[in-house]
Amino acid sequence: MLDFPRWKVWIVLLVVLAGVYLSIPSLIAGTPLASRWPSYLVHSKINLGLDLAGGSHLLLEADQRDALKTRLQAKEDEISTELHRDPRIEVGDISTADGRLSFLVRDPTQVDAAVERMRKLSQPLQLTGNRDWDVSVVDSTRVVLTPTAAGTTQALKDAMSVARDVVRRRIDPSGTKEITVITEGGNRILVEVPGVEDPEQLKRLIGQTARLEFKLVDLEASPQDVLQGRAPPGSEVLPYPDNPGGYPMIAVKRRVMVSGDQLTNAQQGYNQDGAPAIDITFNTAGAKRFGRVTQENVGKPFAIILDNRVLSAPNINEPILGGRAQITGSFTVQSAHDLAVSLASGKLPVKLNVIEERTVSAELGKDSIHKGVIASIIGTFGVILFMLVTYGRFGVYATIALVVNGFLILAVMALFGATLTLPGIAGFILTIGAAVDANVLINERIREEIRRGRRLLDAVETGYREAFRAIFDANVTHVISASIMAFFGSGPVRGFAVVLLIGVVTSVFTAVYFTRMLVALWIRRTRPRELHI
Amino acid sequence: MKLLKLVPDHTNIDFMRWRNIAVILSTLLTVASLAYTFYRGLNLGIDFVGGQVVRAEFARPVQIENLRARIDSMGVGEASIQALGNDRTYQIRLPRPSGPETAANQVVSKLRVAIPQQFPGARVDAGESVSGKVSEELASEGAKAIIFAMLGIAIYIWLRFEWQFGVGALLTLAHDVSMTLGFFAFTQLQVDLNVVAAILTIVGYSLNDTVVIYDRIRENLRKYRKMAILPLLNLSLNETLARTVVTSLTVLIALGVLMAIGPEVIFGLAIAIFLGVLIGTYSSIYISAPVLVWLGVTPDSFIRVDEKDDKTTPGAQPA
Numbered sequence: 001m002l003d004f005p006r007w008k009v010w011i012v013l014l015v016v017l018a019g020v021y022l023s024i025p026s027l028i029a030g031t032p033l034a035s036r037w038p039s040y041l042v043h044s045k046i047n048l049g050l051d052l053a054g055g056s057h058l059l060l061e062a063d064q065r066d067a068l069k070t071r072l073q074a075k076e077d078e079i080s081t082e083l084h085r086d087p088r089i090e091v092g093d094i095s096t097a098d099g100r101l102s103f104l105v106r107d108p109t110q111v112d113a114a115v116e117r118m119r120k121l122s123q124p125l126q127l128t129g130n131r132d133w134d135v136s137v138v139d140s141t142r143v144v145l146t147p148t149a150a151g152t153t154q155a156l157k158d159a160m161s162v163a164r165d166v167v168r169r170r171i172d173p174s175g176t177k178e179i180t181v182i183t184e185g186g187n188r189i190l191v192e193v194p195g196v197e198d199p200e201q202l203k204r205l206i207g208q209t210a211r212l213e214f215k216l217v218d219l220e221a222s223p224q225d226v227l228q229g230r231a232p233p234g235s236e237v238l239p240y241p242d243n244p245g246g247y248p249m250i251a252v253k254r255r256v257m258v259s260g261d262q263l264t265n266a267q268q269g270y271n272q273d274g275a276p277a278i279d280i281t282f283n284t285a286g287a288k289r290f291g292r293v294t295q296e297n298v299g300k301p302f303a304i305i306l307d308n309r310v311l312s313a314p315n316i317n318e319p320i321l322g323g324r325a326q327i328t329g330s331f332t333v334q335s336a337h338d339l340a341v342s343l344a345s346g347k348l349p350v351k352l353n354v355i356e357e358r359t360v361s362a363e364l365g366k367d368s369i370h371k372g373v374i375a376s377i378i379g380t381f382g383v384i385l386f387m388l389v390t391y392g393r394f395g396v397y398a399t400i401a402l403v404v405n406g407f408l409i410l411a412v413m414a415l416f417g418a419t420l421t422l423p424g425i426a427g428f429i430l431t432i433g434a435a436v437d438a439n440v441l442i443n444e445r446i447r448e449e450i451r452r453g454r455r456l457l458d459a460v461e462t463g464y465r466e467a468f469r470a471i472f473d474a475n476v477t478h479v480i481s482a483s484i485m486a487f488f489g490s491g492p493v494r495g496f497a498v499v500l501l502i503g504v505v506t507s508v509f510t511a512v513y514f515t516r517m518l519v520a521l522w523i524r525r526t527r528p529r530e531l532h533i
Numbered sequence: 534m535k536l537l538k539l540v541p542d543h544t545n546i547d548f549m550r551w552r553n554i555a556v557i558l559s560t561l562l563t564v565a566s567l568a569y570t571f572y573r574g575l576n577l578g579i580d581f582v583g584g585q586v587v588r589a590e591f592a593r594p595v596q597i598e599n600l601r602a603r604i605d606s607m608g609v610g611e612a613s614i615q616a617l618g619n620d621r622t623y624q625i626r627l628p629r630p631s632g633p634e635t636a637a638n639q640v641v642s643k644l645r646v647a648i649p650q651q652f653p654g655a656r657v658d659a660g661e662s663v664s665g666k667v668s669e670e671l672a673s674e675g676a677k678a679i680i681f682a683m684l685g686i687a688i689y690i691w692l693r694f695e696w697q698f699g700v701g702a703l704l705t706l707a708h709d710v711s712m713t714l715g716f717f718a719f720t721q722l723q724v725d726l727n728v729v730a731a732i733l734t735i736v737g738y739s740l741n742d743t744v745v746i747y748d749r750i751r752e753n754l755r756k757y758r759k760m761a762i763l764p765l766l767n768l769s770l771n772e773t774l775a776r777t778v779v780t781s782l783t784v785l786i787a788l789g790v791l792m793a794i795g796p797e798v799i800f801g802l803a804i805a806i807f808l809g810v811l812i813g814t815y816s817s818i819y820i821s822a823p824v825l826v827w828l829g830v831t832p833d834s835f836i837r838v839d840e841k842d843d844k845t846t847p848g849a850q851p852a
Contacts, residue, residue, distance in 0.1 A: 356664060391536065496730045
């Protein structure tokens, strides 16, 4: 028992001091003291979870049907471009029924050539040896392209990684906020934004696919047909809720003049009437194309289409050559600003739906911290009092161990940048209650050994040795359940598990080694003859 | 100074005398708890059934009927409204709307806009929505976590002790978890993700007690090879009783404070662990120990096979 060499004492003291030192930045965070903490000292501190700091947690899921549709549309454009190239192959309308693309080749001798060119378009997938589209011929002249399962998965994966970057840019255009945007499980994106004031704005920003297209208005379509959703070949009918002409629908040419992919910038501004609008700037290729099309179609209207809804359909009064244009519609300043941010960050390759939201205001978070801290302090005092009246001197040792343990938990969490959540505070309080268990085991064992008539030194020695086995096994059960919690749990619950895990490890150190050192030093110094325990 | 001894020295309670009654009673209670849980069902929070909850703080006191009428008129389903501490803070829960996965979230958006409009000065402090798909996943993950934790711990006990102890641990855990579920079914307190965390904690904690007692039983089995199993269990339980009582009390003190004055969001977690500690303390005495008697634990259980061989073949010399 007395065998506690000086170097061990130094190591234990060093760990304790390091614990206190590392936990200071977390303890003084948010108080005036924080600004007076010297800059050359350690600054890593515990992160607060969204339930304590306030903020929004959003789980977004790709809309699979929309993803499929978008992919078919993109493929349709690709096919159409390919077939128009020399030598041109004449085909009928491209159909997108049943999640497949098909078209009729007008000249039966060209079927093989068409199939050959379609095969060339399909991409081989890494490692699998599959291609992303199957090409086949039905009824000897109809070429059918079917997306393969592997191709769809790969496309979704690619889309999700683009979507993740787009979402990040939309929430945090300047790239300075501490936000989390990560993909989860293939078709989901987890977004965590601390301190958000208005989650609805956040959701609007993310919710917009922002697929911007400019298309010419089809003036030949008869209004009756348009109202029934019918459009002439090569055109389509789109909703136009703010149509000043009265009909909520409009027919536009299918061919895209310019799309939002070719923007370099978008900003909220005002039109000549002072109404909010969005000023956009095209890149060189986009500006050229926009200039050419507007030159060829002066006097005709074109439609500005966002996510398949027509925002407005102004007339082309003169060719727009500078690559700058203005999007008008019925905007408020806020909605124009949001749309500008969405456009500038690029379109989402797939529509994202919010399937889980958890938002806590900063006030509620502060209130939780306040109540949690008070409960922790009172709980700790209760436990300390109980220890003191039960074990006297050894209770004092247990108390010091308890306080040191509190520092060590904070220090380890700060060191790893762990996140403290509201259940984490509960974990902290629980750990305080459970950490003394090791001391209880030791102290009760010492009492027992003294009752059996062992001499003081022998009793203390045996107490520590025999109790350790039970302490170890009992803590392993905690580690098992906490690890499983950390593995399966989400956000706040994981925070609880992390505190429990750290607490178990640090409490074994403080309750066993630290108190053992205190007891050894005491015995060595005073050589007591009897033990009051 | 006179130190507090909750359990006097030389306490000798004949715990095992009531073991049959206790086990029958516990079994009945466990079965009744499970049956009641299935019959009445748990009050599952939106984490597990989907739906949406909004917490709003109003500038002036609001009548619950008034609030309900306003929300009913929005056509978002039947609201369950709960006052949080005073008549200015309410929690409004709405059932998961039918329709696409996004429907739940749209309801929260609607409430967030409508509440400050209808009640000037009101503030929406927290809003949560969980879609049907996510809630199904959370529920199945929670159930899996509890089952894996129980099995993992039972296997550890089996490896560290003997198979009988592993079975004892598993039965103890099954008892504790069933009783906790029964409590939640009976009180209809809301079961959310935090309660799952609490049950996992109980799984860890209850075994903590059991392990300490098992450790002492093992020690005594080695020490007193001639002692019959029942007196030996009694001896082990009495020897560890002081520790059991003191540790349980410290945990109960800490959790009691958390329950009484802690943040209300984690009340469910606190009360579940509080209860679990009580149940776990009882079961580590009256489930964990008696099981060993039936499974035939004897001093021989801890003698290695080669030692047994030495005994059965008297002529052999120890190596």
